[in-house]
Amino acid sequence: RRFGRSLHGEAVVSTQSTGGDLISQQLIEERGKEHQVERTVRSVAVGTVYIAPFVTFIYNFADKLFGPSLALKAALRKMAVIAMFSPLTSAGYIAVNNLFQGKPVSETLQKWRYDLPTIVLNGYKVWLPTHFFLLTVVPLRHRMFISNFVGVLWTGYLTYAANKAISPENLDKQGTQDEGH
Numbered sequence: 001r002r003f004g005r006s007l008h009g010e011a012v013v014s015t016q017s018t019g020g021d022l023i024s025q026q027l028i029e030e031r032g033k034e035h036q037v038e039r040t041v042r043s044v045a046v047g048t049v050y051i052a053p054f055v056t057f058i059y060n061f062a063d064k065l066f067g068p069s070l071a072l073k074a075a076l077r078k079m080a081v082i083a084m085f086s087p088l089t090s091a092g093y094i095a096v097n098n099l100f101q102g103k104p105v106s107e108t109l110q111k112w113r114y115d116l117p118t119i120v121l122n123g124y125k126v127w128l129p130t131h132f133f134l135l136t137v138v139p140l141r142h143r144m145f146i147s148n149f150v151g152v153l154w155t156g157y158l159t160y161a162a163n164k165a166i167s168p169e170n171l172d173k174q175g176t177q178d179e180g181h
Contacts, residue, residue, distance in 0.1 A: 017047035020155020
């Protein structure tokens with residue numbers, strides 16, 4: 001059973017990672033035939049070696065912190081998990097993605113400084129309402145499907161944000177602020 005559940009989990013992560021990167025490259029970036037297969041493979045690898053184990057840790061931690069989930073307790077637990085761990089999940093995604101690309105730590109630190117706040121805020125905008133909707137309106141049997149669907153879309157955004165260059169405007173803006181201090 002445990003092996004079967006773990007295979008299901010890996011299949012979901014692979015599907016979200018693959019689907020998300022396809023959305024990013026084909027719909028957002030409009031790459032067409034210039035699709036970067038190695039980036040899609042990297043997205044699946046980041047999802048498998050970082051996101052899946054980290055999210056599993058988060059939910060086990062939340063279960064210990066909040067106890068068994070009942071309706072209101074489950075909603076509070078979910079909101080707390082999102083609020084507490086979204087920054088770590090997004091920062092880790094960027095770090096592991098950059099590590100797999102062989103980028104220097106300094107580039108990861110820049111990405112965190114300039115892009116991470118926007119990524120985290122966008123994550124809150126997506127996941128807090130999604131889970132509120134799931135926990136208050138959607139029947140239990142449909143929650144996983146909707147959550148996975150939103151997960152694919154979110155992964156599309158996350159892989160786009162993690163792989164795009166830091167915009168020169170952000171660097172210029174920050175350079176101006178740094179000079180003023």
